[in-house]
Amino acid sequence: MKPLYSLLVLLLGLGGFFAPQKAAAQETTSSQIRVLTVSPIVGESIDKQEKITYGLFPFYSFDDFREARFIQRLTPDSSITLQATMLDGSIKQRPFTINDFRAVRVSIEARQKMLSATPGFGTARIGMPDSLGQMYSVELRTGTSFVGRLVAQRAGEYEFQTTDLGRITVQRANIKTMQPLTSDQAGKGWEPVGNGTRLFFAPTARTLRQGEGYVQDINIFFVGANYGITNNIAIGGLVGLVPGAGLNILAVTPKVGVAVTEKFSVGAGVLFASVFGETGGIGYGLGTYGTADNNVTLGLGYLFADGEVESSPVVVLGGATRISRRVSLLNETYIVDGGFGGLAGLRIAAARLSGSLGILYGTDGEDGIVVPAYLEVTYRFGKVK
Template sequence: MFYKAKLALTFLVCLTSVVAHAQQRNANVLIVHPAVGETINKQEKITYGLFPYYSADKFQEARFLRFLAADSARSTITLQTTFRNGKERSQPFTEREFEDVRNQIERNKMLADSLGQTYFVELIAGSSFTGVLVAQRETELEFTITDLGRITIQKANIRQLVPLTPAQAQRGWEPVGNGTRMFFAPTARNLRKGEGYVQNIDIIFFGANYGITDNFSLGVLFPLVPGLGGVLAITPKVSAPVSEKFSVGAGVLYGRAFGFGGSSGAGIGYGVATYGGADHNATLGLGYVFVDGENESTPVVVVGGATRVSRRFSILNETYITNEGFFGLVGGRIAATRLSGSLGFLYGSYIGGIYPAYVEVAYRFGKTK
């Protein structure tokens, strides 16, 4: 009996060894990011804020393994972690979770490489400040602020970090909108959820727009001139970011006149693409005019953009190109966090000069950052 038990135990050990070796042969080490290589050590865990469910004091190292099935058609990702007491733990990871770790390392690497960089920091609670990044730890960042000295902010409490150029840092910086329009023409950047504004154009027009979601906004526009009838226009817009700097969108400007014995409707449906951020962007759009359900066969092309040249001043342009020529607006906007004013000059191939034609005052409400 003893001999048989010993034989069985020997067989089990051999079988386990064979299985383990087979698994090792079918396992490939994955490099989640070049900054950490094949093995993530304790300091890298702290620097890049990785695996918060493992204490840094107990952590020694970790690596990602991809296990291949026998037919090599399927695979799984596992995080293999070794602790300082010698124990090991294996944790399954999805492809999305693995990619999230890579993105987190990239974001924190940029921060680690940016010590001494000035940032505009917006907190989830709604407050904001401008400060110089002086230290980064596993779960917090430390900034130096003029007149306040050093402050420590938990990473989980930060909504956004905006790096500032030396010129921006010197003259001051504040958010002045999401770059959703030029003068009158829209861009493909949308109002964020909870962000909105009301505006008065040329004294006689009143408008309002509001971000219902980060990808859909709705606006209205109507004249303030009393009369027998009335005009009401609606401006729904949908948009989606393709990348951090490129967005596409589509929308409609539809207006309807009431009174005078009846009503009629007209508008323009458009598609638009925008490259750039809130402060500096360029836009190309294509639209078709329709009147009472009948479409014009020739499209209208709009080309324009905006660039922020100082803390409060931006230069804007929008040009409309038709089969009969072109016309547009060029000018500037002075903006603070809530209040802004714009002045545009009309020009064109068949206008014969340049004239002040667009005066606007706008007030932002709700979310301002």
């Protein structure tokens, strides 16, 4: 079992399970508060899109904002509070007088009348709600792309404020996609380069989105592919071909994952492989914190073969950070039986095509090793944004 053990760890290393428990949130019973609807136009919960559309709550940045609601405490003073949830999960509260509350209602209704009177308002969108003031990565049907802030919309056209081109007007029919950006993404000249589902060999707990997939060639002789069946389930495989030796390695790699919060995901999966006539694999779980561009993963897995399961787990610790528009730094370290090894390097990526180069490091008896060991090219297909 040892040859399979070493091969799976160093060649097909997958991760484990790390799921910090969420602190129990303090609950306020419905007998103590009631939720107020400031306007039927937005309902009880006001999301990020509605905040931007109706110009609400300027004291909260739309880059950090998720949703808000008005609550009234059933106390003698019947105080009104705006309870806002941020993207990082934090909750902020702000007291409102009855006059402030009514002023919000008036501003929403006034804005709605203005928007309703705008030609083209309420007509078909191009795949997602547009937002005045939001930064977008825009791709035209001609293949041209740019980053700009949406400043106006009229019948059949959008107007953007860009850094390099100034104000430009684009016909709605000529727009292929519009991807909303955070201020950090816009500052880096961001474009989508994947959903952060893997490091080098090791997966993260983040999952491929439904309809998103990729094929890759690793070290020339290994070809793999993965595809998002749903937003939580992906299936993949790996085939290794060495000239003159026939089919040497065949692996199947299903994975499931769930986003617990905006930045924390947990996942689990199995790699089942046939390696030089032997069969075995690894069952694993994962915890990943961060975004597609910047994340850290901690995991735990157990190797199995010939009906036996190794008693010593494989621990993986890895991460990725995007340092420029095209370049990300990657690392994955495996710890097993008191030793360790891993890959460190970089990935250069465009929207559909990327390439990675990794250096193998680790312990070999009392000596360490550092050798170039990983080269891959990946093509993304299907949904890429």
